[in-house]
Amino acid sequence: MRIRRKKAVIVQTHQVTTVHLTRQPIYAWCERCSAKVLMLTPEEAAALAQCTARAIYRRVEAGELHCFETDYGALRVCVNSLGGPTPGSSPFSEYGQDSQS
Numbered sequence: 797m798r799i800r801r802k803k804a805v806i807v808q809t810h811q812v813t814t815v816h817l818t819r820q821p822i823y824a825w826c827e828r829c830s831a832k833v834l835m836l837t838p839e840e841a842a843a844l845a846q847c848t849a850r851a852i853y854r855r856v857e858a859g860e861l862h863c864f865e866t867d868y869g870a871l872r873v874c875v876n877s878l879g880g881p882t883p884g885s886s887p888f889s890e891y892g893q894d895s896q897s
């Protein structure tokens with residue numbers, strides 16, 4: 797009787813994405829997080845989420861992302877909402893600020 801052996805090769809990867817803001821960071825109150833968090837432009841959010849700005853706009857329209865419009869009509873996206881639907885569970889939550897600061 798022959799013994800058959802299976803070999804499995806598991807490849808795990810880890811990727812770190814760094815987005816450098818070219819402007820002063822904007823921290824604003826996010827109603828859905830109930831916290832003061834870093835707000836990104838759609839382009840910055842797209843770079844961080846590794847998708848297109850168009851995908852960010854779609855997620856905003858679908859209500860998946862927390863956002864607000866500035867006084868001059870520019871969209872800002874809550875960094876906490878990029879990683880998942882639950883505030884605090886986002887891998888990007890380290891960029892947020894709590895309401896104490």
Ligand SMILES: [Zn+2]
Nearest residue numbers: 826829862874
């Ligand atoms: Zn939020």
